[in-house]
Each structure stands twice: as structure tokens, then as C-alpha cells.
Amino acid sequence: MSAQTPQPEPLVGGPNDPEHDPSASYALEPDYAAALTRRIVSSSGESALSISPVNGQPLAHVPQSSEDDVIEAFDRARKAQAAWARTSLDQRAEVLLRLHDIVLDREQEICDLAVWESGKARKDAYLEVYHVALTARYYARTIHQHLDTQRRPGVVPGATRIDVNRVPKGVVGIISPWNYPFTMALCDGLPALAAGNAVVTKPDSRTMLTALLGAQLLEEAGFPKDLWTVVAGPGSRVGTSLINKADYVCFTGSTTTGKKVAAGCAERLIGCSLELGGKNPILILRDAAIEKAAEGAVRATYSNAGQLCVSTERLLVADQVYDKFVQRFVARTKAMVLGPGHEWTTDMGSLISQDQLDTVTAHVEDAVAKGAKVLTGGRARPDLGPYFYEPTILEGVTPDMTCFGNETFGPVISIYRFHDENEAIAKANEGTYGLNAAIFSQDGRRARAIAREIKCGTVNINEAYGATFASIDAPMGGMRESGMGRRQGAEGIHRYTEAQSVGTQRVWGFRPPKGVSNEIFAKTLTVSARVMKKLGRA
Numbered sequence: 001m002s003a004q005t006p007q008p009e010p011l012v013g014g015p016n017d018p019e020h021d022p023s024a025s026y027a028l029e030p031d032y033a034a035a036l037t038r039r040i041v042s043s044s045g046e047s048a049l050s051i052s053p054v055n056g057q058p059l060a061h062v063p064q065s066s067e068d069d070v071i072e073a074f075d076r077a078r079k080a081q082a083a084w085a086r087t088s089l090d091q092r093a094e095v096l097l098r099l100h101d102i103v104l105d106r107e108q109e110i111c112d113l114a115v116w117e118s119g120k121a122r123k124d125a126y127l128e129v130y131h132v133a134l135t136a137r138y139y140a141r142t143i144h145q146h147l148d149t150q151r152r153p154g155v156v157p158g159a160t161r162i163d164v165n166r167v168p169k170g171v172v173g174i175i176s177p178w179n180y181p182f183t184m185a186l187c188d189g190l191p192a193l194a195a196g197n198a199v200v201t202k203p204d205s206r207t208m209l210t211a212l213l214g215a216q217l218l219e220e221a222g223f224p225k226d227l228w229t230v231v232a233g234p235g236s237r238v239g240t241s242l243i244n245k246a247d248y249v250c251f252t253g254s255t256t257t258g259k260k261v262a263a264g265c266a267e268r269l270i271g272c273s274l275e276l277g278g279k280n281p282i283l284i285l286r287d288a289a290i291e292k293a294a295e296g297a298v299r300a301t302y303s304n305a306g307q308l309c310v311s312t313e314r315l316l317v318a319d320q321v322y323d324k325f326v327q328r329f330v331a332r333t334k335a336m337v338l339g340p341g342h343e344w345t346t347d348m349g350s351l352i353s354q355d356q357l358d359t360v361t362a363h364v365e366d367a368v369a370k371g372a373k374v375l376t377g378g379r380a381r382p383d384l385g386p387y388f389y390e391p392t393i394l395e396g397v398t399p400d401m402t403c404f405g406n407e408t409f410g411p412v413i414s415i416y417r418f419h420d421e422n423e424a425i426a427k428a429n430e431g432t433y434g435l436n437a438a439i440f441s442q443d444g445r446r447a448r449a450i451a452r453e454i455k456c457g458t459v460n461i462n463e464a465y466g467a468t469f470a471s472i473d474a475p476m477g478g479m480r481e482s483g484m485g486r487r488q489g490a491e492g493i494h495r496y497t498e499a500q501s502v503g504t505q506r507v508w509g510f511r512p513p514k515g516v517s518n519e520i521f522a523k524t525l526t527v528s529a530r531v532m533k534k535l536g537r538a
């Protein structure tokens, strides 16, 4: 079959619609939201109301999926996958490149919706658009490199031919979180589609609309109908049904839920990749360029109001530059512009929900009650919106405080001193997580040597997190309790395939030639093994 020609179906009355009135009782035009929610596989008759964190206004009634709906979604996806797996790699690449252009063309609509639904700053929403475009282009351009059948050396040179095929897993289940609702819903799925799979996805209930816009854009780009189906509902119910039907699961979310997902996959003996939480450190070495490090620390800590898996919650600063650095970091934090994210000028938007606000408030109150000092921030800002919280720097945090080792997932950072680099490495490796670290130093070689000592899946030098995250050829994921498997790069697509080895034996078989005894044959093999070693062969 050939990939479908794109048939854009413009959404009416979207958030960019000049008629749109933000003071109306619904933050979005009901027609716009309804056009999106029609994509959910749902026959339950139930719906859940979603609310905008920007101003607390309702956004949409989101239809919910039952267990039968999940089964239906997989049935549809399986039919679509059977045809899709027969398309050529070039056809798939073509569709990915169309998606690249479409998301860039529709940037404004995507950002508007992500801002309404998640409360984030516009610049953080834009990064989602950019990340999806980068990922689509990367897998389009490298599809042959990752998926072409590869010839490997056979046991008998010249006589054994080995071909390794990359066979799609089938239907991949993707469970995604709310913090980056566009990129987290789409990016892990693009390599799955490129590898010939279908996807059934369950985005977080709080950010269904942005994920559904992603599903619409995939279809506009030319991915066949039903190759990407969407189900909705609480993770404990719909997520579990999805794990029961999938051939592979890609999960992004908290470590607690990730362990449950892993257990469900183990029960069915299916593979999974888990992108989980972190308590990420940033190291400011004594030779760091102070202003650059302070700017980097602000981005590392407060991007997306700290609701970013790779954002920093522990700042380790060398004694020699501690006072100077902290003064610049606090000054830059105080200068940040907070507010609803519709404008580009906002530095930090809202938290997503009352739950997130409660967690952030509880972590800061607990630390302060036990003796930590607030250098700036430390309070909610209901004057800006229901869930705003100020960017907050804590000093004097000790192991008995909740925020010492637990992920806050908010705009709160604890600062610690270190005396030498061994101490910094030991502090960075404390705890059970291992997602991302950043190191600021003017000595790149030294910083890269330190990076090898840090138990994190990504380490960024003189950058907060973007150097690794936006380099799509670089594998991304967590060590220890921060995850299993990697997204991006070769690892990010090969996880969705089964490696199949096909051996073709020519000339000589695996038994003694006529008239040769087993003993002589074994001696011949021993001699040949020694010769191969001498020749340097694997």
C-alpha cells in the first residue's frame, strides 16, 4: 500500500480564532475541543471535565474509554499495522518529513493549546513543537541506517551468510505524562511508526487535547487512519488494559507507576522502556564561568516551572565560587517574569494542578520548618492564577527534609557546597535516581572525565539539559530508578523491533564431511579456532 496523501481538516474555532473570547465560560471553543475529542476510542458514554490551569476555566468534556474500547483500539491498530508494515522505508520517511513541516506550520496553534491545557510558558511550549520536528526529521533521514537488513560475519567465512532483519513488534502501547503534552505524546511514537508498528496511546487525562491535536497532525501528514489510536481515562484502569494488549510498552511518568508498568509487562513477558523521575544535580566547578553558569542554572531549574524530568533540583557549588555564584543565581531568579504563558515574554508559567501546588508547598514548608533558609521565592502566587508558585532557592537542606532526596517536580532547588570534586561526585550520586546531570566548567576535558563518574543517563556540560535532549542521535534515558531503556538515537528505534537473524549456509554444513570421523572433525575445528584468533577475527 502507499502512504496516504495528506488531507488537512482544519479545526474550527481554535484558540487562535479571533472570535475566541478568553473570558467566556469555556477557555476553548466547544467545537474545537469536540473535533479533537472525537478521535478518542470511546463508547462508554462517560466523560471527564478538563480544566485549564491558566485560569481554572473548563476546557472540554473528554470522553472516557472502557476496557472494551481499549480492545477495539488494539483491533483497529492491528489491522492498520498489517498494511503499514508492508510500506517501504522511503514511504515512511516521506510521511515523517511531511509531519516535520506540518508541526512547524501549526506552531502557533500547538503552543496556544499546550499553554491553555498545561499552564506552561510559551517558550516551553515552543520547545515541544521544535522537539517533535527534530525527531520526525531525524528518524526520516536515518531510517535506512537503523532499519536496513544488515549483513554480519557468519561462522564459516564465505560459506555462512548472516542477515539481521529488524522486524516490527506489532502494536506499541504508549503511556505519556502531562508535563510536555505534545512532545511526550508524539516523540516516542515516531520511531515506533518508522519501524513499521502501530501505536495505541493513553496520554495523561490532564492534557488529552494537546495529545489529540498531535494525533490529528499525524493523520494530516499521511499516516493511515487507525495506525495511531487514542484511548482516555485513569491510568490505573485504562493504562492497565493497554498493557494487557500491547506487544511492547513505552511508559513515561513517575518511578512509582513505572514499577507497576514493569511488573505488568513482566507478567506478559513483553518488553518495555521506562522514562521515569529524577533528582537531578548540577555541578558548578571552581573554574566555571559564573554568569554563564547562573544563566544555565536558571534554565536547568525553572524550565516548565520545574515540571521537567531532566530539570535540576540539587545545585552543588564549589566553595571557591559559592558566594559569587549564589549571588548571581538569586539575582537572576528574582528577575524572572511569571505569568500566564500566552506571551513570549513570560519566563515561567503555572504548575499544572492543585496536586502539584500542594506537593511543592509541602516540600518547601517541611524544609523551612526543619531549618532550611529560603533565599528567594517560597510562596504561592494566587494573584497570577490558581496554581502559580514562585521560583524558590533553599539553602541548608538536610537529609531529614522531604525535598532532600524526593523529586519535587516543581520550581524548587536546594543549594549545597562542596570542597573538592570527589565530594561533588559523591553528592551527585547520592540517592536512587540517575536521570540527568549538568556540569559547568571552563575545562571541557576535566568536565567530561567527571561526567563518566556520574551515574546519570545524560550529562550536559555548560548546558542545562538541551545539549543531550535536543541531539536526537544521542540516546536519552535514566540509570538506576530513573528508567530502563533509552529514547532517541538507534536505541530509541531498535526497542520497537525484534532482531531476526537469518543464516544461509552454502557449501559446507555442520557435520563431518563424508569419511571424516567426529574426532578428526573436532580437531579440525580446534585448529581453525586457533587460526581465526591469530588472524584477529571475532
Ligand code: NAD
Binding pocket: 175, 176, 177, 178, 179, 184, 202, 203, 204, 205, 233, 234, 235, 236, 237, 238, 239, 240, 252, 253, 254, 255, 256, 257, 258, 260, 261, 274, 275, 276, 277, 278, 308, 309, 407, 409, 435, 478, 482, 483
Ligand atoms: P504518573 O506516573 O502519575 O503518570 C504518568 C502516566 O501514567 C499518566 O498517563 C497516567 O495516567 C499513567 N498511569 C498512572 N497510573 C498507572 C498505572 N497503574 N498503570 C498504567 N499507567 C498509569 O506521573 P506524573 O506524576 O503524572 O508525571 C510526572 C512524573 O513523570 C515525574 O516523576 C517525572 O520525572 C516523570 N517524567 C519522566 C520523564 C523522562 O523522560 N524520564 C519525562 C517526563 C516526566
